[in-house]
Amino acid sequence: MSSQAQSNKYQVKLKHRVTVAERTMAFQFEKPSGFTFRSGQYLELTLLNPSETDAEGNGRAFSIASAPHEDFLMVATRMRDTAFKRVLAQLPLGAEVQIEGPNGSLTLHNNPARTAVFIVGGIGVTPVRSILERAAHEHLPHQLLMLYLNRRPQDAAFLEELTGLQKQNSNFRFVPIMTATEAADNWSGEKGHLTAELLNKYRSQTNSPVYYLVGPPGMVNGVHELLNKVGVDDDDIRLEDFGGY
Ligand SMILES: Cc1cc2nc3c(=O)[nH]c(=O)nc-3n(C[C@H](O)[C@H](O)[C@H](O)COP(=O)(O)OP(=O)(O)OC[C@H]3O[C@@H](n4cnc5c(N)ncnc54)[C@H](O)[C@@H]3O)c2cc1C
Structure with missing residues (x-):
């Protein structure tokens, strides 16, 4: 008990x-x-x-x-x-x-007309898994996009589960990205580091997005700078960095 x-x-x-x-x-x-x-x-x-x-x-x-x-x-x-x-x-x-x-307050925004874009590094997946499972369970109307950065597929926690969630929730688009290109030779999805080009490829399909950046501090800072560089305002960015990594 x-x-x-x-x-x-x-x-x-x-x-x-x-x-x-x-x-x-x-x-x-x-x-x-x-x-x-x-x-x-x-x-x-x-x-x-x-x-x-x-x-x-x-x-x-x-x-x-x-x-x-x-x-x-x-x-x-x-x-x-x-x-x-x-x-x-x-x-x-x-x-x-x-x-x-x-x-903590890294919770999903209320306005379903705005796309939630989760840019997640490694173990930063944890709060996002919770948000995505809830969205599927409650049939939330929000459009959800997740860019999930890991070195290799074997480093990506909940990879299969998140892939499966797309079938449960047609509002959810999952984009795993493997950054260690040599180690991910047999990976047919997105590869390499997150560049402005790769970001814009997916960002262009969103509506008035709210960005959620979660992961180790180095990754969160890097993606934050990239978002600012492509013109995203800090008002539309929410951050959680996992101090200690
Ligand atoms: C809001 C919030 C949410 C978090 N959520 C999560 C979560 O869901 N999952 C999660 O895993 N963590 C999470 N963290 C981070 C977590 O609290 C720990 O800091 C982290 O797991 C590291 O713990 P540790 O015992 O491995 O290292 P610590 O003992 O905490 O590390 C202390 C220091 O030593 C360094 N260090 C230790 N071991 C190594 C190593 N092998 N290589 C390089 N440097 C090292 C670290 O960089 C750090 O500066 C979260 C943190 C915050 C603030």
């Missing part, structure tokens, strides 16, 4: 863990009763009495990758060799962690 420690702190049990890309895992926790959130928000996950720790401490921020209608809370992360992630990787099913939240 979950227990609520304080107003927005909960202890939750790990229910399931699954590899979603190379060195990338998703962790599903029970969803405590009374925990509500909006797709795109994040939580703070703290390990309880971990066997090791480091200067960054026992907690990290993670976007909620599950959608509100799903009966679990999911986070997904690159499994780098830090004390926090070594402990998380070994956490037995049924073990408890503390979650605090939800926080």
Whole structure:
């Protein structure tokens, strides 16, 4: 059973863990009763009495990758060799962690006449998966375009699931882009870095777009500069960079 420690702190049990890309895992926790959130928000996950720790401490921020209608809370992360992630990787099913939240405001805009353009780098997929699953579940009328940048297909978390979502939601267009061209020789989709030309190819098919940039800080900054260069105003750009990458 979950227990609520304080107003927005909960202890939750790990229910399931699954590899979603190379060195990338998703962790599903029970969803405590009374925990509500909006797709795109994040939580703070703290390990309880971990066997090791480091200067960054026992907690990290993670976007909620599950959608509100799903009966679990999911986070997904690159499994780098830090004390926090070594402990998380070994956490037995049924073990408890503390979650605090939800926080953040990277949520889908209200006006369905405007296209949402998600430009996502790597593990930045997490809040966008939640938004897209919600949009499909609730049959939202918004046009949704996702440009998903990864080095290689095996690095792209939720690749199959997102490809499948296009069949469920005809308003959703999914464009995975592999940036390591040699490593993606057998990839028939878009390849290479995101250039103004590639961006404009897809941008030209959108209506009054709102851009959502999510991923590691270097990627988010680079895409932000590119959008400004092609004439997109900051009023139409929303950002979430995953500090720590
Ligand atoms: C709003 C928000 C949402 C986020 N959502 C997610 C999410 O959904 N999924 C997710 O994975 N992360 C997310 N993050 C980032 C997350 O909080 C961690 O910072 C991140 O996962 C890195 O944790 P770590 O334990 O691997 O490294 P840390 O121990 O936090 O890293 C500390 C420092 O060491 C460096 N470092 C550590 N290991 C390496 C390495 N192997 N190579 C190079 N440098 C290294 C880092 O660059 C960093 O400067 C989010 C952050 C924010 C602010």
